[in-house]
Amino acid sequence: MITNERHDNAYVGATLWVYKKCEQVMSDIFEMWTWADCWDEAQQKIVSVMLASDYGTRKPYTATVDATPETVAKAAAWKDKEFRKAEQRRAECAAEKEARTFRSGKRVQVVSGRKIPVGTEGVIFWMGRDNWHKLKLGIATTDRKENGRYADVLWVAQSNCELIGQESLQTA
DSSP, X not given: OEEXXXXXXXXXXXXXXXXXXXXXXXXXXXXXEEEEEEEETTTTXXXXXXXXXXXXXXXXXXXXXXXXXXXXXXXXXXXXXXXXXHHHHHHXXXXXXXXXXXOTTOEEEEOSOSSSOTTOEEEEEEEEEOTTSOEEEEEESSSOEETTEESSEEEXXXXXXXXXXXXXXXXX
């Protein structure tokens, strides 16, 4: 329950916890703020309410943890749902990043440059830096090997290549 100076009550039976948090309010000034996290039934989510600060109470509120078991269960379910959504977003971002990353074994196509014909395709077998610290790729244009090494190879700047099979990601 959160109470203000007029003794108006808010979030009765829905205050989950009260905590303090150090916040940087200016470049070199920090304040200790007191917060209460409450279950908002209308929004069906946990909301944070600022109660006070040590620099000067902005809102002279007090809070008492009084959440009912049903409210705690709702808040826990909401947090689990939000955590699963965040994990799913992280996994999607990681998959997208991996799809855009040049690695050995991925197929590439030369899309620009002057030494290697545009449209040449191959598989990356080597990655390194040239004398100007730009990323270079060694691509095998065929599977033919001599003495355990690819025989038909080209050396090309990564900036002149695109990954093949990632059409939906190349424009982003």
